[in-house]
Amino acid sequence: MQVHFHRPRFSGLLFIGFLIAATHALPAAAEPRERFPAGLTINDLNTYSNEYMQKQLALDGFLLRQPGAALVDMRNAQDFAAKHIKGSINLPALLMVPEVLEEIWPDKTQTVVTIGGDSFGGDEKMESVLPYIALRKAGYADVYHLRLARGGALAADIDSHVSFASLPELPAPEVALGFSLQDLKEFLPGVSSTVLTAEGFSALRAQGAAVAVLDFRVQPQAQHIAGSLSLRAHDVQPQRLAALLPDKNVPVVLVSERSFGASPAVDMTMFIYAHLRKQGYQNVRRIKICDGAAACVAQEWPWLLTADAAAMPVPTPEGAPSILPAAPPLGAVGLIPQGMSAEEFNVHMQGAGAAALTLDEFIQMRAQEPSLVVLDIRAAEGYSLRHIKGARNLPLTEMTEHTLPQILPDKDVPVVMVCDESFAPTRRISMTLQGWPILKANGYTRVYRLNLWRTSDGSNRMLGDADITKQVEFEGSAVPRPAPPQTDEKMQVTPP
Structure with missing residues (x-):
């Protein structure tokens, strides 16, 4: 099969001019947070935009490069969950900072294909060029953008050659969008070095100190770490964290889907780590336990509970103070009552x-x-x-x-x-x-x-x-009523 690089509808120079003009037209405050991943500048647009126009894949080119390629889908979490190419990872453009990219795809010689809303039809999107530039600037050498409908490919052709999947729910990575670019630059560096292995976590528990384990997985799981507290990304607000973890020196261990193996979602604990660090927590770690439920069961870690033991009380090291209540989700009023400081x-x-x-x-x-x-x-x-x-x-x-x-x-x-x-x-x-x-x-x-x-x-x-x-x-209505006393209905025989 021959690879086709299709010429855009307008020249690369004209496209660069359009991007620069559109970028300059943005309000100053909105430019970094709404359009640009951390660290990208107008000069980067000048450097990489023309190259981007020559690196768009139609269906045939994608089929040649798909085996072994990293697929990064930058659409919102809802669209990704509804339908995405099998094997792709959901990562919005704004979160494509070097620390995140290098943890997900450490091999920078690997082919990377970006996927956006225009990958499945429609006009060129300005936002589609930004992930390409972020990847190239981070040192990835072989980057393409997917345009499946280019070259006249019909929907039936695409569906017959490309495998798609859907998910019931996916954690939306909006936890990081409250950050400024400066926050990402300041608190994300070094995040990859914070990952604990299962052995490292066992050693941490063996020290006898209290450890706060925060589990941010979306779906209820059969396996979880004993004593972990199940939270959502929006629970990392400063007031809620201050109430849950008043001691900012206590070790905090973050759990996500990727702690138990591969996941189509980017590891949100990277950004939760950054939030906690910004709020002054000094000892924040992330954990990688195993590469799947079967591997976790095979290890038989004493602190890893399964479905049969999920209802057991939380065992804590002898003498360790209790940090988190072993206890149901934040109610509608939140942890801190409305109107209370x-x-x-x-x-x-x-x-x-x-x-x-x-x-x-x-x-x-x-x-x-x-x-x-x-x-x-x-x-x-x-x-x-x-x-x-x-x-x-x-x-x-x-x-x-x-x-x-x-x-x-x-x-x-x-x-x-x-x-x-x-x-x-x-x-x-x-x-x-x-x-x-x-x-x-x-x-x-x-x-x-x-x-x-x-x-x-x-x-x-x-x-x-x-x-x-x-x-x-x-x-209550679900409480069984006591059974009426039984009477002996046997006939009493009077002896003669």
């Missing part, structure tokens, strides 16, 4: 960790304190299905200075908050941690959080539902 939040959160009651402690307190109130802060739907008998319901999102006095008129009685985390361990932030500062800010003096599955002896043994229901009575 980070400083106020930190003041009101004091004592929240020590106020978690085990099953035995709850039974004892309830017997000694007849005025104790169980406050279920789940949504009404969950409460109506199953709740502790006698519990009052006030959803977390409705807890305000106006609603609280209606449900809890006496601010000095013991208030025990209940959420999903109270009945079984999860890997998200407990809603009771979110409700705690609201109650404290409104003057409630004796506030507790309930963890019925925890034992009082501090062991890693978890109490199951059967253990809990022996001592705590539940009610």
